Amino acid sequence: MLQSNQFVASLTKLRIMKRKTSSQPASSTPPSSPHQSPHFPVKLNSIFDSKKPKNILKNSPAITTKASGEWVPLSIGKSELYLPLTFPTGQTFRWKETGPLQYTGVIGPHLVSLKQLENGDVGYHFHHTECEESARLALFDFLNLGISLSEIWEEFKVSDLRFCELASYLEGARVLRQDPLECLIQFLCSSNNNIGRITKMVNFLSSLGKYLGNVGGYDFHEFPEINRLAMVSETELREAGFGYRAKYIIGTVEALQSKPSGGLQWLAALRKLNLEEAVDALASLPGVGPKVAACIALFSLDQHHAIPVDTHVWQIATQYLIPELSGTRFTPKLCSRVADAFVCKYGKYAGWAQTLLFIAELPSQKAILPSRFCDAEKVKPAKSKERKKGAHNARSRSNVATARQE
Numbered sequence: 001m002l003q004s005n006q007f008v009a010s011l012t013k014l015r016i017m018k019r020k021t022s023s024q025p026a027s028s029t030p031p032s033s034p035h036q037s038p039h040f041p042v043k044l045n046s047i048f049d050s051k052k053p054k055n056i057l058k059n060s061p062a063i064t065t066k067a068s069g070e071w072v073p074l075s076i077g078k079s080e081l082y083l084p085l086t087f088p089t090g091q092t093f094r095w096k097e098t099g100p101l102q103y104t105g106v107i108g109p110h111l112v113s114l115k116q117l118e119n120g121d122v123g124y125h126f127h128h129t130e131c132e133e134s135a136r137l138a139l140f141d142f143l144n145l146g147i148s149l150s151e152i153w154e155e156f157k158v159s160d161l162r163f164c165e166l167a168s169y170l171e172g173a174r175v176l177r178q179d180p181l182e183c184l185i186q187f188l189c190s191s192n193n194n195i196g197r198i199t200k201m202v203n204f205l206s207s208l209g210k211y212l213g214n215v216g217g218y219d220f221h222e223f224p225e226i227n228r229l230a231m232v233s234e235t236e237l238r239e240a241g242f243g244y245r246a247k248y249i250i251g252t253v254e255a256l257q258s259k260p261s262g263g264l265q266w267l268a269a270l271r272k273l274n275l276e277e278a279v280d281a282l283a284s285l286p287g288v289g290p291k292v293a294a295c296i297a298l299f300s301l302d303q304h305h306a307i308p309v310d311t312h313v314w315q316i317a318t319q320y321l322i323p324e325l326s327g328t329r330f331t332p333k334l335c336s337r338v339a340d341a342f343v344c345k346y347g348k349y350a351g352w353a354q355t356l357l358f359i360a361e362l363p364s365q366k367a368i369l370p371s372r373f374c375d376a377e378k379v380k381p382a383k384s385k386e387r388k389k390g391a392h393n394a395r396s397r398s399n400v401a402t403a404r405q406e
């Protein structure tokens with residue numbers, strides 16, 4: 001059994017390891033058929049006194065034990081990780097649903113499937129890796145398993161009755177710890193875009209990386225290195241449907257290449273900064289506005305109180321956190337008001353609370369939640385112009401992944 005201190009030490013080692021290249025691509029091993037997702041969802045400090053949640057792997061008994069089938073259990077349970085609320089809900093666009101309650105994706109050079117097992121636990125299976133031990137550590141790191149979701153949520157539930165009720169329907173909506181480069185490029189694609197197009201763009205860029213294998217009819221690739229991304233022209237990106245985002249990808253890749261320490265190192269160093277510094281650094285990159293920066297900070301830079309704010313999050317905030325601003329038109333300047341309200345209410349892990357509230361607003365979840373949770377879309381605009389905009393936003397919720405203010 002891997003002890004938590006060994007785990008943390010190994011993770012630290014792993015985080016400073018350079019990306020390795022791996023050899024043979026995988027054939028489509030596990031139990032999966034081509035399976036298109038029925039969910040097509042989607043789409044800012046001083047009050048930090050809450051204690052650090054426990055490492056949920058501490059008592060995990062089965063990390064290195066093979067499951068009876070081909071799934072190795074993580075031994076964490078649905079309340080820590082529920083895959084359909086974590087993977088297809090706007091944090092990453094690189095994972096595919098490759099079977100019932102099964103998602104497949106690439107972490108560094110490792111191709112892995114995850115499956116929600118019948119007992120609620122999550123099992124994993126590596127299709128392609130050169131080193132099972134680094135693959136496992138990379139997986140635990142990616143899943144942010146050093147943080148107990150249920151422990152964080154217990155605190156949220158005490159301070160917020162509505163959160164408490166929602167949590168009972170949406171348990172296991174975990175925040176991932178993605179590779180910063182992958183996260184940056186994905187969220188550049190996501191700005192003012194819909195899921196279908198974001199996924200196509202992300203697939204296009206991913207396909208430039210080393211091929212790792214096919215699972216469930218989907219091809220999987222390592223994410224391309226910065227120098228490979230730099231070989232793509234703006235014209236190629238435009239032809240691939242990137243629109244105006246093409247110049248942002250090109251500009252950002254160039255900016256990363258020009259960093260004296262190298263783009264990857266520069267991005268990795270953002271994990272050591274405070275939130276404001278990290279967001280300011282990200283915002284120096286072409287195409288990165290406040291919402292994109294907050295998404296990258298939350299989903300890849302350990303900035304657990306980063307709050308992505310768009311019109312939808314504005315609606316939630318004005319309804320439940322800052323009712324005194326209800327009916328006010330949302331402007332980017334108000335982002336920090338919203339972020340402060342979230343941090344005030346939920347503390348150090350406010351971004352994890354925002355994630356649950358964001359997911360609860362996705363059409364795929366609204367369809368399942370009791371109707372009393374559908375209130376945030378009832379906009380209370382003062383002027384008729386506002387009203388029209390509110391109606392448009394509610395309609396476009398299924399399409400728009402990130403805010404228009406970017």
Ligand SMILES: Nc1nc2[nH]c(O)nc2c(=O)[nH]1
Nearest residue numbers: 043090091308355358401402
């Ligand atoms: N948890 C969140 N995920 C997101 N994805 C996306 O595009 N926006 C958001 C967000 O605000 N929160």
